[in-house]
Amino acid sequence: MKSSPLALLLALTGLPVAAAATPEADYIAARDAAIAKLARIEAKNPGADTSKLDQQALKGLEGRLASIIGGLSITPYPATGKIAFDTLSKNEVGSGGLDALRFSTADGSQQVTVTTDGLLARWLSKPEDWWRKTSKTPPPIEAALANPEFYTYAVGVDAALTKTVDLTVATPAGAADAHALLGGWAQDVGPNPEQEIVVALRKGGKLFIAQEKARSYRPIPACEAIWTEAQRKADATYKSYADGGARDQKLMAAYDALQGDADKAYRACYAERLPRAEFYPALAKEAQAVADRFRGE
Missing domain, CATH: 4.10.860 (DNA Excision Repair, Uvrb; Chain A)
Incomplete structure (x- = not known):
């Protein structure tokens, strides 16, 4: 089969042919175009109602992500996900999170955010305060997953995730690595009775970030x-x-x-x-159970 002129040009310049036009690259281009369009409207007319345009763009991007990431067949999550961020407007709360799909139970008590390694790497490459505090270059994926601030920027909305303690989980078969922590979402410091178990693991070219209430948590x-x-x-x-x-x-x-x-x-x-602590074995078992859901994915 003959190579296209663009593929030949990429080969001559040393760039990977896969970078020419992939679904991920197309998604990023569509996302950036939508963000730029909203920004132009808001700059010209700060009071403009862009909500309808915003939601239309999000729906289109959600479809693109669904074709890239696919669905889930893991209990208790639904088979299809929703785009993980709420808006494309940089002036609104709920923008800038991972390019991902969120699979959430009907009551919202259990959810998993899923993206690909490629989309994750692109997202990590953007300059962000959480990693520029200590480094001039973006962190490797594994280092990012071990940093609690990553989750605030990646899957948070209007609160920060404060880690209470790291939890140890065995990495499911076939997964690259797994990180687990106990923490709470809040806008201030101090003890937070609303503790969640957060488990992040990579498998099959995807990143899974599962969150749910820590039922076995107790204050000390x-x-x-x-x-x-x-x-x-x-x-x-x-x-x-x-x-x-x-x-x-x-x-x-x-x-x-x-x-x-x-x-x-x-x-x-x-x-x-x-x-x-007396409740620790139950808490550790709970975290491991979350990680083990992804054995077959």
């Missing part, structure tokens, strides 16, 4: 006491905060620092005591 009283006492000291500092001036700014900075230290102490306590 000794760690709660550490937070309560530290928070008491922070609150005492906050009461000194008035309404402006350099002195008050220093007090607020001191309050923030005390809260940050309290949060670190609480999480260090939890990580140290969890393996000896």
Whole structure:
């Protein structure tokens, strides 16, 4: 079969022929074009209602992703997924997440976000604050999956994922790697009673990020006491905060620092005591059960 002129050109320039026109490349081009179109409208008329255009574009992109990623045959998730982000407008909450499909149970209590290694690599290559804090280059995929901040940017909406502790799971057969953590979505620091198990694993050229409520989670009283006492000291500092001036700014900075230290102490306590906690075996079993769902995928 004769090569196309474009394929010959790519070969001469040393670029991979597969880069010429793949479904993933076509999806990225369509997504970027839709984002640019919305941005032009919003720049010209900041008050314009672009919701209908936005949703139409999302529907088209969802179809493209469905043909790339495919469906699922894993209980309890539905067979078909929805596009994982809510909007293409950079001015709205819910934009910028992974180019992925989200498969969620009817009540939303269990969900898995699925993308391909190729789309993940493209997404990671974009400059983001979460990795530019410590590196000049994007992290390798495995390093990204081990970083709790990755999940805030990849699958979060309007809150950050704060890791309480890492959980150990055995990697299912055929998977490249698996990471699990216990954490909660919130906009502030400190203990969060709404804890989730998050399991991320790669298999068959895809990334799966499963999230669900940690049913076996329990607070550890000794760690709660550490937070309560530290928070008491922070609150005492906050009461000194008035309404402006350099002195008050220093007090607020001191309050923030005390809260940050309290949060670190609480999480260090939890990580140290969890393996000896009575509920730990049930929690570990729960996390492993989530990972094991993907054995056959």
